[in-house]
Amino acid sequence: MNEFVYKLDDMGYAYRGPVSSFSLELESLRVGPGEILALVGPNGAGKTTLLMLLAFLARPGRGRLEFLGGDPWANEASVVRARRDAVLVTHHPYLFKGTVADNLSFGLRLRNIPEAEWPARLRSALALVELEGWEKKSVLGLSAGQAQRVALARALALRPRVLLLDEPTANIDAGLGLRMEAVLREVSRESGTTVVFSTHNFSQASRLADDILYLSDGRRVEFSHENCFSGTAATDGRRSWIEPRPGVRIFFPGETRGHVTCVINPADIRLFAAGEAAEPSPGRNVFGGRVTRMETTDAATALVRASGSLTFRIALPVAELEAKGISLSRDVLLRFEPESVKIVGPRTPGNPRD
Amino acid sequence: MNEFVYKLDDMGYAYRGPVSSFSLELESLRVGPGEILALVGPNGAGKTTLLMLLAFLARPGRGRLEFLGGDPWANEASVVRARRDAVLVTHHPYLFKGTVADNLSFGLRLRNIPEAEWPARLRSALALVELEGWEKKSVLGLSAGQAQRVALARALALRPRVLLLDEPTANIDAGLGLRMEAVLREVSRESGTTVVFSTHNFSQASRLADDILYLSDGRRVEFSHENCFSGTAATDGRRSWIEPRPGVRIFFPGETRGHVTCVINPADIRLFAAGEAAEPSPGRNVFGGRVTRMETTDAATALVRASGSLTFRIALPVAELEAKGISLSRDVLLRFEPESVKIVGPRTPGNPRD
Amino acid sequence: NGDTYRRDMSLRCMSPISPISERSLMLATTTSVDATGLLDVLADAFKKDTGIALKWIAVGTGAALKQARDGNADVVIVHAKKLEDEFLRDGYGVNRRVIARNYFMIVGPVDDPAHAAGSSSAAEALGRVKSSGVPFVSRGDKSGTHTRELDLWALASGKPETAYLETGQGMAETLRIAAERRGYTLTDTATFYGLQGLTGLKPVYENAPELENIYSVIAVNPARIPTARYGEAMAFIAFLTSPYGQQLIGEFRGKSGRPLFEPMAATPGVDLVK
């Protein structure tokens, strides 16, 4: 087996035409066999674009994209072979006219899988998305979530080496969404399937993924798009800041002009029970808030959401929570250094860079 | 002003044709002015269908649907008038060919709003979805979330009396999703806009909504689709149960046959720190788990997610949490009476009812 | 048996080269001979007589001669002396024989608003039409009829300035337009009497020698067009000019029940003067 499933180096992709000036640039990305990678980032970050590239439905404009040790774009046959190994479920999936079974067997036929095997494959794939017995249903008049689940089953039935999923649980009901996560974990563990999925659900990403790729404006960023704020940069000479809400300032080092977006790594924010630490003071990033959510990821890290004038997400070890006396509904203070604030680029096309 | 915006009595709607046997039946529903109502339920519950009815894009087959004290379906003019008052943003929105501004001004033109007002309206609507300055962009090549936001802005620009939103934040990034919630709260509070939205995000529903309508299989159910489990019913004469996972039984009173779905009201589940209460015993619904998430809703209620062999969501007053010593990552036991288990109907078409 | 016939037909017509087993002949002809149904009679008899299948395209004198020049016909039946002479002079045609005649006549509305009836000559009749201001409908298609009409107008010192409709169509269509527009026109008798459902027109000047309409047959010159089936063409000419062929032409009656063509091949010296 190859060391990596995907090996991207210095890859670039840009949409042509005057419509958009977006480009995706990835210096390096490695995805190993059986790995689960989550793509997280704000709208327009390039998640869907990257998934299209990983599914070989778009061709990199620049740089190297290796798949299972070879160049998928070497010739026509190699692209098709690569696509058969890496199956994408798009965000708003298209179902072919006909029945659910027609849709599920489409890929099986392409792969010359004997028809005798189909019923069993269909049954087990539909069971995974909890649509047992839906084979003969027409795809007309499926609800949004049902359609998404049929599309998921259509990919699962193929048992591909790589599953690429664009917001796979966005329209699936919460309980079932968790079940789907379990299913993905299972195929990854048992069949060694590599999974790359995009999500806006940060906790889903941390629950499910071995690794998270944060994207913003087509670039890899070091941390989550959580704690991501936009505003017009201002400066008083010593410090620069943006005001995401009137009167609320986030300070950062250096000077920047124009409309910018910044992110703060959830692990860089320190959290205190109210009264324990200093009050807000000028030039320092100190905010008050109230804990509205706490959850654990697989990694014994707690994620805390604190809402005040702004809503922040803070990551800290579970053990620290009790030590600091932080619990649900408590008033808290949180603090981070201006140096922890990373400017990641513009969000709107009003910006000079665009 | 009218007492109610929507007043539904004994309303029924069924899709025609052999494709589906789904029907939506609502005995009674009242939505008051300025109210925010969330529609929650599993895939195929009928949320989208109900929104279509509330937007007057589908006509009830039976029963009464009153809007602002009148019959919206009285004549052609009344339907159009009603539709202008209640604007729907569909789940996967359609954008008209052209620019963002073309899309936003479409409804303004229909309402004969003077063109001089348009730029200001567009600007403020786009600001609400954080797409300032996007007026001249073509809608071709928008990302999924960007498109959804443009559609949202298109509705917001009209300042309608009722906003109907089908999974409005499903494809919007997390931080912005919270902002959107704030926007909706604001239009509801400041302009008295009534908002009806569907969501799979139960915490969003409880955060945002004054009232939640739980739907399952086209019927109103008393509680969330959270804690919703399916399996084949079995009985030993005294008790009946289903096995959602092998070896894991949920008991309920009475006898039922076939594949069923049951739900347990999050408020009916009692929660104990581990060791405090009795161990699992046959015939009683007792489960062990670990707290993986805690959050507060507006109503000083805490929602706790506990994951063990099954994942449950429990609702209890915030105060009780500390009293009971329940915190994140703690092992807990949870218990509920068989009588709290409600059978809500089948989930798959393999079922005799379908 | 219809089936084998059809199979045979389809094979023959779709294959580029016709089987040699059946001799056939391609005739390009002026429309009136075909539209009256005369050719159907002649073709059947010719087939019986010689075993040669006659195929024809009915396109009008001008187009018929053009088709022959292009090598797409082996023999032509036409009725425009000037064009025929040109055809012969250019070396495309040989062995022209006059086979039949009928007459042109001037027809007009039944109430004869120009009082053309009773004229002593065609030129006089046309002159009356012209001075009455009643429209005259001309084929205007350089056909035999049209050429003759122009000759007659020349005798009547020119055609009308305005009340002169050129249809650019065949005789049948032109007659119909004349009927609709209550105008006069020059027609051959065969078409006039053969045309179904034509009402409102009557002959106002007819049976005059200056209105004679001569039909002739010309073989395509094999020296000029090597693919031309000269033997079959000559067989056809022989057949048409034979007493039997002439008899068939003379006895032919269209739907109207009148004789439409007068056999001419046996008329002494006809090929020299007509």
Next chain:
Amino acid sequence: MIFRELALAIWVSLKTSGLAALIASAIAVPAALFLAGRDFRGKRLVLLINQTWMAAPTVVIGLLFYSLLSRSGPFGGLGLLYTQAAMTVGQVFLILPLIVGFSYTALRQVDKRARLTALALGATPRQAGWVVLREAKYALLIAVLAGFARAISEVGIAMMLGGNIRNATRNITTSIALETAKGEFRNGIVLGAVLLVITLGINLLVQTGLRGKDKD
């Protein structure tokens, strides 16, 4: 053929067929919108009839209208036979099913959500119809131009109902037929080329005009 006559023939062709295309479109496009918008009993029959109608030969349509418009026919009193108006009427009848069929296919292409979205935003059914038309603008243009092309290239109706009367109802195609009958094949081909160049020009004009800068 002298230049003035050629110019006149071109003008007759453009006028009668252009008018026919406009009138037929005004009937066919709304009809197609109606058909594309809903599914009703008998819709397949309507489509079937439309499809069959496309096979009506020009001569037959010519005959039909001839029997209606001729002096002995029910509308003989109008004196329409052998006028440009008669040509237009016949051509409208000829190209109707083509434009209906084309537009129907074009309108089915519009996302069903377009109409629904328009209605949801408060459009009247008529306004929603306009939205659907606008979304299929380019394909509809092709439909209308195909109808125009069919009308301007047909000869049977122009011949039977127009009469190919010189300086009155003679258009390009009847001129071609006349030249062909005369054996002047070269003239026929030259006239055909003229017709195609004119159609090319019209297509170019209409397409660039109506399409403007937006992408298809």
Next chain:
Amino acid sequence: MIFRELALAIWVSLKTSGLAALIASAIAVPAALFLAGRDFRGKRLVLLINQTWMAAPTVVIGLLFYSLLSRSGPFGGLGLLYTQAAMTVGQVFLILPLIVGFSYTALRQVDKRARLTALALGATPRQAGWVVLREAKYALLIAVLAGFARAISEVGIAMMLGGNIRNATRNITTSIALETAKGEFRNGIVLGAVLLVITLGINLLVQTGLRGKDKD
């Protein structure tokens, strides 16, 4: 007209035009798939030419092929003039742009995601093309049938290239033209009706056959 001759004319019409529709579709549908699938420089020009081509009168196409197939022309040696094969060739040329235009509109109607989804599931470009065709099946059927209708109803090409030779190349429309020339209008209209009934039958047959039970 005797029955045997009528039957033969029907047979000639069906055979030549049916064949023409099949051949033209085999060329036009892939071409339309190619055009609909991608945007390239010069595509608008191709569409423009196609659109213009639709305006080619049958007589002109007849003249063109006449000059090619005539004994004195470059392909005269084939002896194709005045055969059913020549009629079919001419009709193919006639209906090509119609089927291209129709199919193009039909294929644009297919959701762009259909092709992408097929590719994502591992289809070769050719297989993805088939998927797109299948999704537009019914609209393509209409396109092909429209082409057939156009071919079976045309008379200029059949007349010029077939020659309307009795018992050989005489089809329904040239029969109609002949009857009309004879003034037998009633026969013309009856023949027209026969033509329409036949087309109706074919449409019914093909549509129910290929459509099966699935909804459009």
